[in-house]
Amino acid sequence: MSLNPLRLPPVAALVILVSLAIVPMAIAALTLTINNSPEAYIPPQSEAAILERQLRERFPGDEVLVAAFVSEDLYQDAFLERLEQLVATMQEHPLVERVLAPETMDHISGTADGFVVEPLLDAAIRARLDPDERRARLLADRFAPGLLVSEDGGLIALAVRPRELDNSLQRLSVEDAFKQALAETGLEAELVAMSGQLPLDAAQLRATIRDSLTFVPATLAIGLVLIAWLFRRWLALVVALAVINAGVGTALLMLVVLGQPFTLITAILSPLMVSLSVAFLLHWYNAMAMAERQKSASEADAAATSPWRVRRAWGAIHRPALFSALTTAAGLISLSMSEIPPIHALGQSAAVGVLMLYLLVAWILPPIFARWDRGAWARPGKGIGILDAPVAWLRRLGMRYPRWVLILTVLLLAAGAPQVANVEVESDLFRFFHEDHPITQSNQVLTERLSGVTALEVVFEAPARDTFKQVEPLREIQAFREWIAARPEVDRVTTLVDMIEEMHWGFHAEDPDYRRLPAQSDLIAQYLFIYDGTDLYELVDRDFRITRVLLNLNVNGASKINAVIDDIEAFLEQQALGELTFDIAGFGRLFADQERLLIEGQIRGLMLAVGLIFLLMVVIWRSFSAALLCMVPNLSPILVIFIVMGLFGIWLDMATAMITGVAVGIAVDDTIHVYYGYRSRRARGRSPVWALARTYQHAGRAVTATTLILSAQFLLLLGSPFMPTNDFGLLTALGLVTALLFDLLVLPALLMVTAGWWWARGQRKAALSAPEADRSSRAEAREVSRRS
C-alpha cells in the first residue's frame, strides 16, 4: 500500500498544527523551573551528590554571596553602622541562613582572669574602641583576615549564606534583596566586589535569560525573513511560525517531562530547535518550488492544482526528511550518554523535538498546503542564485580533480590533527564571562585581596562519637592543615584545630606559646564543653564524629581543582589515619566531578553518534560501503572542530562538549539529501557524472542555503556576553560550514573515485552488449558536463 500524505483531513491537520503550536509551549511556560546551581549539573545518584546531601544535613552549605567594601572610613561609626544595618536587613530575609560579618563572627580572646567568645566587632564592642583599635582587632583575629578583612585592613567583606535554595530564581531574589539593602543603607559607593556562587549563578541566569530573549527572536526572525524572501508566500510564513513554535514547545515540554530545569545548557534548546525547524521547512518549501519548476508540458494542467504540487514535493523529500530526522535525532540522542543532567536532557529533548518536526513537515503540512495553498510558487529568490556559482565551482573541482582534492584534504587534516592533543578539557565558571564583566572583576578583587572563592571541603569521619575531642585524631587534622596550607593553590584553611588552639590561647591570657593544640584530651573536651559560640559547629558536628576542613582555593578551573583533589587524596592515603575516613566535598568537588563526567560523556556520546548514524546509513542505503562513504563528510567536521579548538585554545567544557553531537546530527542531513539524489539517479541507470551533476544542480543550492541560514543563526550567538553560548555558536557554525564544504567538494571527489571503477567496469560490459546504449550514455555525460 502506497503512502498517502493527504489522507488526513485538512481541518484536522490544521487543528493538530495549531494545538501543537500552542499547548506544549503553554504547558512548558507554566511548569518549567529555572535552576542553574552546581547541583543541577551533577547526577543526583553520583557519589559526590550523595555526599553533598549527607554533608548538608549536618553542616551549612558553601554557597555564598561575598560583598567587599573599600572606603577611607571603613572603621568609622558612619560606615560600620550602615554595615550593621545591612547585616540586620539580610539576616531577616527568609532565604538567608546566616550573614558572616564582623558583627556576627565569633572572636575568641582572653584577659588576665577571663576568657570570652564574643562577636568580632558589634555595636557594643565598637562603642569601646576607636577606629584604629577596631582595625587592629579585625586584623589580629585568627579567622577574619582573608575572609572578612584584607591583610592590609583596607577592605572589609561580608558573606551572605542562603538556606538550601531550590532554584536560581531564589538566588536572584537573595541577590536583589541584597542590592536593595545596599541602596537603602547607602553602601553602594563603597562596594568594590560582589562575587561567590550565588551572584555567579544569578549572573549566569541573567545572561541565560537575556540570551534567550535575544537569540530566540533573532534566530526566528532570520528564519522567517529568509523564508519570506525565498518563497514569498504568506501561508509558508504563518505555517513556519506554527511549526517553529511546535518544535520549540515540544522540546521544552520534554524537559519538563524529564524533570529537568532550564539551565544555561538547556537554554540552547530554543535557538537550536528554531534552527532545526527552519532547516526542515526549507527543504519542504524548496521541494514545493522545485516541483512546480519541473513540471512537464503534459503535467501543466495538473500542476495548477495544489494537491499535485504537494504530492510531487512530498515524493521528493519525505524519505530524505525521514532519514535526516532519524540521523539528526541520533546525533542529538548521543548527548544523552553524558551523565551531566542538562546535557543528557538537552539531547533527549531536542531529539524528540526533531522527530516532532518530521511528523509535522511530512504528515501535517501536506494536507494544509493541498487545501489552502493557492497560486504558483515563486522561484526561490534570485538573490540565492549567487550561491549557484560557488556550488558549481566546488562540485566541478571535486569531480574533475578528485584525487587531488582527496589528497589535499587528507594532508590538511593530518597537518591539523596534532592540534587535537592541545584541546584542554577544562571548565571555569568565572571564565564563562568576559574579562570586563562585573562578576569576573569582582572575583579578581576577592582573590587578590581576600582569598580564592573556590570552596573545597575535606570531611573526616570517625566511627565513634567524641573522637574529635581526642588529641590523636586532631593531630592528624593538624598535620593535614600544615601540609595543605603550604600549597600555592590554597589561600585559606579553617579547621576545628584552629578553634581549639584559639581557646587554649584565650584561656592563657593570649600567651602566644599557648596558641597550639593542647596535649590533654580532657582539656580539649572541657574547652569544647564550655564553648558557647556558633562557629565551632560549622566545623564539627555536635557528635564530634565528623569534622570538615574548609579550604579556599585560588583556582577556578575544574582540572586544576581536580589536581588539588588528587594530591589531597594521595597525601591522606599515605597518612596513618587509623579509623578515620575522609572524603572531599563542597562546590569545588561538585564542579571538578563535572570534568570527569564531561570527558566520559564526550567519548561515549561521540561513539554513540557515529555508531548510530552509521547504522542508520547502512539501513537507509542498504550498503555498508555507501554508509562508510557518507560518514567521511560528517566525521571530518568533528576533526576540524577539535583542530580549531586546539589551535585557538578553546576549552572542551560544558557548552563545547555538546557541539559534536549537535553539529554531526545537523550536518548529516545535507549528506543525506545529496547522496539520496545521487543514488536515485544512479538507480535509474544514470552515469555517476550525470547523477552527480543533476543532484548538485537540484540539492546543492538547498543544502548550501540551509547551511548558510543555520550558520547565520548560530553565529548570532557570538553576540552573547556569555562565553559558552559564544563558543557553542561559533563552533557549531564552523562544523556546519565544514560539513557543507565536505559535501560540496570532498563527497563528489569521493564518489568520483569510488564510482570510477564500477562505472568503467559497467562501460566495458555495456560496450560488449549494446554499443548504441554506450554512445547514448557518453553523449549524456558530455552534455551534463558541458551544462555544469
Next chain:
Amino acid sequence: MQTPFLTDARLFLALSLALLWALAMPGLALADTERGRALARQVYERPDGRDTASYGTMILTEAGREPRVRRLYSYRRDGAGGEVANLIRFTAPADIADTGLLTIDRADGSTDQWVYLPALGRDRRIPSSRKGGRFVGSDLFYEDLQDRKVDEDRHRWLRQETLEGVTTEVLESIPTDPDNSVYGRRLSWIHPKTLIPMRIDFYQPGGKTPFKRLRVYKVERIQGYWTVTDSLMQDLESGHQTRLTADETVYDQDLPERLFSNRALKDPALERPFRP
C-alpha cells in the same frame, strides 16, 4: 423599614461606645500592667527556701543523634540584700567531671560568672555581656541561669488561658533596657497556685514568633516548696532540646557563703558535704 430616627440612634450608640472604649482603654491597660507587675513580683518572691542543693540530669537531644547525658549538682543561696549565688558542678561524663560554673547575681542587677576547667586547674571569668552564649552547648543561655529582677522588665497581664487542663495567667515581660537581655519579649503561662511558669515562650528582639520554649512537665512539693523536677527547653528553629530533671533536691541546708567562691569553684571537695 428602618426609620431615620433609629438609624441616628444606632449611630449615636456606636459613637458613644467607641468613645467610652477609647476613654477606658488607658485605664484598662494600666490595670493590666499593674496586674502583670504584681504577678511578676509574686513569681519572683515565690517561696523557694534560703538555699537549695539538687542533683539531676541534663539531657541534650537532637533528631538523628544519640542524646548526650550529663549529671550535675547545683546549689543556690539567697544572700543579703537580694544577692543570689549559684554553683553548678558537672560529674559526668568523665572527661568533663568537676567542671564548674559559678554565678553571682548582685543586688544592683549586675552578674559575675566564672567557669572552672579541672584539666587546666584554673578558673576564668566570663564577661557579663555574654548573656546570649549557650551554656555548655545546651539550649539554655547564660542569661537563663541568671537571676532576673522584677524591675528589669515591663510586665503586662494578658489573659487567662487553659494549658493542659490547668488555668494559667499569661504574663508578658519586655526588658526595660533592650541591651539588658538577649530576648525581646517573654510570655509566661503562670500556674496561679504554685506561681511557677508552666511554659515560657522566648522571642528575639523584633521577632514575631518565639524561637525558644520552656515547658515544665513535673512540679513536686519538697519540704513545703514547689519544685520543678522536670523541664524541657526547646530551640524551636533547630529542634534541639535540653531536658533538665532534678532527682534529689534539698532546701535550707544553710549553705555557707564560702561555697560560692572561686576557691570552692576550683575545689569540688568543698561542696561535697552539701550534696543531696
